[in-house]
Amino acid sequence: MRTTPAERLISRLTITALTLVVVGPIAWALVTSLKTEANVITFPPSLLPSPATLASYVAVFREQNFSVELFNSVLYAIASIALTLAVSVPAGYAASRMTFPAKRAVMLLILATSMIPGVALLTPTYFVLDAIGCLNNPVAIIVLQAARLVPQTIWFMQNFVNAVPVGLDEATQVDGATRWQTFTRLILPLIKPGIAAAAVLGVITTWNDYITVAAFAPDIARRTLQVALVNQVFDTIGITWSYVMAFAIVSSIPIVALFLVAQRWFIAGLTAGAVKG
């Protein structure tokens, strides 16, 4: 695309301004996390930590529940994406390759569930979990998180399988492969990028979730890093901003790292639904 010098200048200015707006708050959080407790509340605020200290980070890692919270965050994120993929990849394959009388009804059901917002289900889910004694149950959290990801993931998988020519399936089946073998040996390797995209998006979604865990597993032993972070903000008496910032940063590091490593798949996952094509 050719552009005039004026347009290029305006573009540069826009991008520079936006970059500053995006980086500014993150940088301020980093700077704050490196300050001492006293340095945080000086006025005017000091631009750089003086002295710089890792004390807040040490305090985060030493917090007595930190390892439990980290473990729960990892457990919920990994287990729910594993469950999501285990039920969605076969369903997505079947959606692409099989025809059967009730298929339209099944696909409509999956589509309808994708449009039911989690917030509308907060009250009834609490009601049901309470009735069956599954509040604070980690398995319940994993199943709930997975169910939120399933409709989108099935649709995603269906699209990826659609992109594999049916002729390939038929060729392997002529060679004597069963449908399951076709699925595991032919389709799965070919749709790996799709699985990766769904997994990256799903892990980030579950890791970042606060509501599900806060609502249905508020027990101290079941909390995630996100829940612990929000609780600190509510704890207005003891709040130390350098500590909160360090905690927020530590709780984001795994997800930002995953994003940086897998950004291609993350972007593919984001754009898959909305761009017509």
Add this chain to the structure above:
Amino acid sequence: MKPPNKANTAGIGRNWAPPVIWFGPAVLLLLAVTLYPTAVVIWLSLSRTRYYDVIGWAGLGNYASVLTSTPFWDLTFNSLVYLTGSLAIVLPLGLFCALALQTMKRGASSLRVLLLLPWTLSMAVVGCFWLWLLNPSYGPISYGMKSVGLTPGLMLGDPGVALLLLIVVTAWWSFPYVMVMMSAALQGVPGELYEAIEIDGGGFWSRLRHVVWPHIDTTLGSTALALSIMYLTLITLILVLTGGGPLGTTSTWSFEVFVDAFRSIDISPSAVISIVVLIVNLLLGLAYLRLTGRVSG
């Protein structure tokens, strides 16, 4: 030699067993975790409740009392202001950001990754970052305002500006999503078209209007709908930044549902609001499907 395979490929239309095996687990999960609670919330909205206990049938009584109450319309007003305000910032911002990135020859893809960073952060983290930035006593923003002679006031504690600040933070967090969507859509604009209009002497706006717009309007629309759904169901950011306050000025439908679920009150009114959110979401979702041409079955 292998008759089962033949049956497998030829008999799919008549055989029920394979689809049940392939779809079964997913359908079971969605029935139990999504559809069953949906039925429960509809039932709750039609029942008389005492806290979490159902004590009788109310018919449409709950709807009548909730939909005619002032607090409900306050929530509706806040939800709509929040939704339209956020969209009004993120859509143009995201679009112009994508257009600007497109003019860059080098470094565009790494900048795109950098600019996408806020979107990967959780609402809890974004809320904490901004709660601190907007701190009226020690925050850099109030300091900046003071040094140019403005009175920062209570910031998020000020009923007059809290919703506006919430919108600003929401925009910071979600404009990268629009940018990514628009960047993807812009890749669908054929390069020859730009050259054609350049020969005709078209400037930036006419290029945007006649060349770019027809290729991106659908994506912009579907992005707006996806974000609308997200804004209307968003809770955590509001919880961290304002807790729905001050004086309820930042409380939305979804936030009210969340708070009610853990307050010792009757749950049927909050079930009614849940149904309202559900219906609005279904309508937005259907519009999204129409726009993206995403139909299944």
